[in-house]
Amino acid sequence: MTLALIVGVLVAGGVYLVLQREMLRIVLGFILLSHAVNVLIFSAGGADRRDQPLGDSPDLATTADPLPQAFVLTAIVIALAITIYMLTLAVVGRKDDDTADRSDAARADHGASEDALDIAEVARAHGLTPEPTPRRED
Amino acid sequence: MPASVLTLFVAVPLVVSAVLVLVPFGRLWSVVTLGLTLLASIGGGIWMVASTYDGSSLGHAVGLWPAGISIPFVGDQFSALMITLTGILTITCVAFAVASSHAHLRFFAPLVLVLTAGVNGALLTADLFNLFVFIEVMLLPSYGLLVLSSPGRAPLKRVSGSRLYVTANLLISTIFLAGVGVTYGVAGTVNLGELAGAARESTAVAIAVAVCLFALSMKAAVVPVHGWLARTYPSASPAVTALFSGLHTKVAIYAIYRIYAVVFEGMSEYLWIGVVMFSLTMAVGVLGAVGEGSTRSILAFHMVSQIGYILLGVALFGPLGLAAGIFYLLHHMIVKASLFLSTGAIEVRYGTGPLGTVHGIARAEPLVAVAFFVAAMSLAGIPPFSGFVAKLSLLQAAFDGGQVAAAVVALVVSIVTLMSMLKIWSGTFWGRAGRTPEQPGEVTGEFDEVALRDAATILAVQPRRKISFALAAPAVFLAALTVGLGIGAQGLMALSEVAAGNLVDTSSYVQAVMGG
Numbered sequence: 001m002t003l004a005l006i007v008g009v010l011v012a013g014g015v016y017l018v019l020q021r022e023m024l025r026i027v028l029g030f031i032l033l034s035h036a037v038n039v040l041i042f043s044a045g046g047a048d049r050r051d052q053p054l055g056d057s058p059d060l061a062t063t064a065d066p067l068p069q070a071f072v073l074t075a076i077v078i079a080l081a082i083t084i085y086m087l088t089l090a091v092v093g094r095k096d097d098d099t100a101d102r103s104d105a106a107r108a109d110h111g112a113s114e115d116a117l118d119i120a121e122v123a124r125a126h127g128l129t130p131e132p133t134p135r136r137e138d
Numbered sequence: 139m140p141a142s143v144l145t146l147f148v149a150v151p152l153v154v155s156a157v158l159v160l161v162p163f164g165r166l167w168s169v170v171t172l173g174l175t176l177l178a179s180i181g182g183g184i185w186m187v188a189s190t191y192d193g194s195s196l197g198h199a200v201g202l203w204p205a206g207i208s209i210p211f212v213g214d215q216f217s218a219l220m221i222t223l224t225g226i227l228t229i230t231c232v233a234f235a236v237a238s239s240h241a242h243l244r245f246f247a248p249l250v251l252v253l254t255a256g257v258n259g260a261l262l263t264a265d266l267f268n269l270f271v272f273i274e275v276m277l278l279p280s281y282g283l284l285v286l287s288s289p290g291r292a293p294l295k296r297v298s299g300s301r302l303y304v305t306a307n308l309l310i311s312t313i314f315l316a317g318v319g320v321t322y323g324v325a326g327t328v329n330l331g332e333l334a335g336a337a338r339e340s341t342a343v344a345i346a347v348a349v350c351l352f353a354l355s356m357k358a359a360v361v362p363v364h365g366w367l368a369r370t371y372p373s374a375s376p377a378v379t380a381l382f383s384g385l386h387t388k389v390a391i392y393a394i395y396r397i398y399a400v401v402f403e404g405m406s407e408y409l410w411i412g413v414v415m416f417s418l419t420m421a422v423g424v425l426g427a428v429g430e431g432s433t434r435s436i437l438a439f440h441m442v443s444q445i446g447y448i449l450l451g452v453a454l455f456g457p458l459g460l461a462a463g464i465f466y467l468l469h470h471m472i473v474k475a476s477l478f479l480s481t482g483a484i485e486v487r488y489g490t491g492p493l494g495t496v497h498g499i500a501r502a503e504p505l506v507a508v509a510f511f512v513a514a515m516s517l518a519g520i521p522p523f524s525g526f527v528a529k530l531s532l533l534q535a536a537f538d539g540g541q542v543a544a545a546v547v548a549l550v551v552s553i554v555t556l557m558s559m560l561k562i563w564s565g566t567f568w569g570r571a572g573r574t575p576e577q578p579g580e581v582t583g584e585f586d587e588v589a590l591r592d593a594a595t596i597l598a599v600q601p602r603r604k605i606s607f608a609l610a611a612p613a614v615f616l617a618a619l620t621v622g623l624g625i626g627a628q629g630l631m632a633l634s635e636v637a638a639g640n641l642v643d644t645s646s647y648v649q650a651v652m653g654g
Binding site: 018023026030033034037040041043044045046067068071074075078081082085086089090092 | 267270271274278281285297300301304305308309311312315316318319320322323
C-alpha cells in the first residue's frame with residue numbers, strides 16, 4: 001500500500017510539472033515520473049510479501065526478487081542520461097527556457113520581424129547562427 | 139545460419155562505433171568503416187532471410203544461460219526482412235549525408251552505428267524489458283543526430299524541434315517501462331516465449347501488455363498521439379529525417395505486430411479497436427497534410443496516414459492481412475525515405491520555405507523530379523509501382539475480413555494522398571525554374587519557424603550549382619527499388635507471406651525463444 005501511494009503521489013507531481021511551460025520544470029516532472037515507474041517496477045517484484053535478501057541462508061520463497069531490481073537499475077541509468085541531455089537542451093537556444101510557441105509570443109506582443117531580430121541576438125550570445133545557407137560541395 | 143550469429147548484429151556496430159569514437163580516424167575512414175559495417179549487416183540480413191525462408195526461426199540465448207534467464211535473440215523471416223531493409227535504408231541515407239556534406243561531422247558515423255545496433259537489437263530481442271533497452275539504445279544516438287551540426291552552426295530550429303522530440307520520446311519510454319513493470323507484476327515474466335498466449339488466458343495480462351502496446355502506438359504516431367511526429371520530423375536535417383522515417387516508427391510497428399501475434403495470439407475480440415484507430419489515423423493524417431504548407435511537413439503528415447495503412451494489417455489479423463501489412467511496411471519504408479531524400483536534395487541546393495518558394499525543379503533537375511514523381515505515385519498507390527500492390531492486397535484483405543468501412547476509408551484517403559502529392563508537384567516542380575523570396579509580411583502561423591530562418595538567409599540566395607548526381611542518386615536508387623518491387627511484387631509478397639505465416643502460427647518462434 002505504501003508503494004502504491006508513493007507511485008500515485010510521484011505521478012501526480014510529475015504530471016503537474018510536465019504540463020508546465022518551462023523546460024526546467026518539464027525536466028523535473030520527468031524525474032518524478034521516472035521515479036514513479038521505478039517504484040512501480042520495484043513493487044511488481046512482490047515487495048509486500050517478500051523480505052530483505054540478507055542473512056546466512058535466505059529462503060528463496062520469501063527473499064526479495066532480484067529481477068525487478070536489475071530492471072530498475074538499468075532504467076535509472078537510462079533516465080539519468082536523458083535527463084542530463086534534456087537539461088543541456090534547456091540551456092541552449094533561447095535566453096529563457098520557455099517552450100511557448102514562438103508564434104504565440106510573436107502575435108501577443110510584437111511583430112514577427114522583431115522576434116526574428118531578438119532570436120538572432122540570442123543565437124549570437126550562445127555562439128549559434130541561424131541555419132547556414134545551403135553549402136556547395138567542395 | 140548458426141543462431142549465435144544473431145548477437146553480432148548488435149555487437150559489431152557497437153564495437154566499431156566505440157573504436158571510431160576513441161581512435162581519431164580521418165573523415166574518409168570513418169565513413170568507409172561505417173559503410174562496410176552497414177554492408178555486413180545487410181549481408182547478414184540477407185543470409186538470415188535465406189535461412190528462415192522455410193518458416194523456421196533461429197533462437198540464441200545470449201551468454202548460453204538457460205532459457206528463461208538469458209536474453210533471448212530470435213530471428214525469423216519478419217525480423218530478417220526488417221534487418222535487411224533498415225540496413226539498406228541506413229546506407230542510402232548515409233550516402234545522402236556524405237553528398238550533402240553532413241557526414242563529415244566527427245560523431246556522425248559512431249552515432250549512426252549505435253542507432254543501427256539499437257534497431258537490430260530491437261528487431262531481434264524476444265524480451266519486453268530488453269526491447270525497452272534497445273529502443274533506448276536506438277533513441278539516444280537519435281537525439282544526438284537530431285541536433286548534430288557543424289560547431290557554431292546549430293540552427294535554432296533544430297534545438298526546439300529536439301526539445302519536443304526528446305520530451306515526447308521520454309514520455310513514451312516511461313509509459314512503456316510502466317507497462318513492462320505491470321506485466322512483470324501480473325505475469326511474473328517479460329519473456330515473450332513465456333508470455334505466449336498469456337493474454338488469452340488472463341485479462342490482467344492483456345491489460346498490462348496493452349499498456350506496452352499503447353506506448354508503442356504513441357511511438358508509431360497513431361492518431362490521436364501523432365502530434366509530436368508531424369512537428370519534430372521537419373526540424374532535423376534532410377538526411378536525418380529520412381533516416382528516422384525509415385527506422386523509428388517502423389521498429390515500433392514491428393513490435394506491435396510481434397507482441398500482438400505472440401502474446402494475444404491474434405485474439406479477434408480486440409481487433410475492432412485497431413480497425414477504428416487505424417482508419418482514423420489514415421484519415422486524420424492525410425487531412426493534416428492538406429492543411430500544411432511546406433514540403434517536409436506535408437510528408438510528415440503523410441507518414442502518419444500511411445502508418446494507419448500499415449497497422450491495418452495487424453487489425454485484419456490473418457494470413458492475408460498480415461502479409462499485406464508486412465508488404466506495405468517494407469514498401470512504405472523505401473518510398474517515404476525516397477521522398478524525403480529527393481525533397482531533401484532540393485532543400486540542400488535551393489533552400490526551404492513554404493511551397494512555391496522554390497519552383498520549376500522539373501525543368502532544372504529532371505533526375506530528382508523523376509525520382510520524386512515515381513515515389514509520390516507509388517505512395518498514392520498508382521500501378522505499376524509497389525504502392526499499388528501493397529494497397530490492392532490490403533484492400534483484398536479488408537474485404538475478405540468484412541471490414542468494408544476500413545476499405546472505403548483507405549480508398550478515399552488514397553485519392554487525397556494523390557491530391558497533396560500533386561500539390562507538392564505543382565508547387566515545387568512545375569513552372570519556371572527559380573526561387574521567389576517570400577515577403578516578410580506573409581510570415582504567419584506554422585510556417586514562421588521556416589520563414590524566420592529563411593529571412594536571415596534569403597539575402598544569400600544566389601543562383602546555385604545544380605544538384606550533383608551523388609546527391610540525387612540515393613533518392614533515385616530507392617525510387618528504382620519501388621519500381622522493381624512493383625513489377626516483381628511476387629517475390630517480396632512470397633517473403634511477406636512466410637513472415638505472416640510465422641505470426642499466425644507462433645509455435646516456431648516461441649520454440650526458438652524457449653529452446654534457444
